[in-house]
Amino acid sequence: EVRRVGRQMGMPEHLINRHPFPGPGLAVRILGDITREKVRVLQEADDIFIRGLRDYKIRMDVDQARRVLAAGVPAGAPRHGEIEVSLYDQVWQAGVILLPVKSVGVMGDERTYEQAVALRAVTSTDAMTADWSHLPYDFLARVSNEIINKVRGVNRVCYDISSKPPSTIEWE
Numbered sequence: 039e040v041r042r043v044g045r046q047m048g049m050p051e052h053l054i055n056r057h058p059f060p061g062p063g064l065a066v067r068i069l070g071d072i073t074r075e076k077v078r079v080l081q082e083a084d085d086i087f088i089r090g091l092r093d094y095k096i097r098m099d100v101d102q103a104r105r106v107l108a109a110g111v112p113a114g115a116p117r118h119g120e121i122e123v124s125l126y127d128q129v130w131q132a133g134v135i136l137l138p139v140k141s142v143g144v145m146g147d148e149r150t151y152e153q154a155v156a157l158r159a160v161t162s163t164d165a166m167t168a169d170w171s172h173l174p175y176d177f178l179a180r181v182s183n184e185i186i187n188k189v190r191g192v193n194r195v196c197y198d199i200s201s202k203p204p205s206t207i208e209w210e
Contacts, residue, residue, distance in 0.1 A: 143193030
């Protein structure tokens with residue numbers, strides 16, 4: 039309903055289609071003690087994930103798009119035929135969770151002992167129930183590699199495939 043009102047008011051699509059954000063902010067996505075370093079790691083990993091969702095485009099039939107797009111079909115879309123949509127538009131909410139786990143890894147010839155992060159993307163209509171988003175493997179591989187190679191302090195990326203219930207959308 040809020041998105042429909044936004045469109046009627048003429049608001050830009052990039053504002054209308056934003057995902058919900060947790061009220062307490064990123065703090066609920068850092069499990070354990072919160073430090074500036076952990077916030078940096080989370081922000082950098084989250085930026086890569088969300089940017090990746092926005093940049094990864096697929097073509098789909100408009101009728102299918104009406105059924106699956108979390109934010110609805112973009113204003114001005116044709117009534118029939120195909121449209122190009124991003125993964126971001128198919129996901130109801132997405133984010134990265136910094137786990138309280140360190141993991142052994144290898145970077146170059148060196149052994150590492152770094153943080154693990156989990157990617158979380160869900161589809162929902164009302165937030166009372168949610169299913170994990172079935173993101174393409176090539177997308178997950180690309181985003182995982184980019185996070186590991188660009189975010190100092192991360193050497194492992196997991197993908198959360200839990201539905202609500204029994205899990206919740208956020209981890210805390």
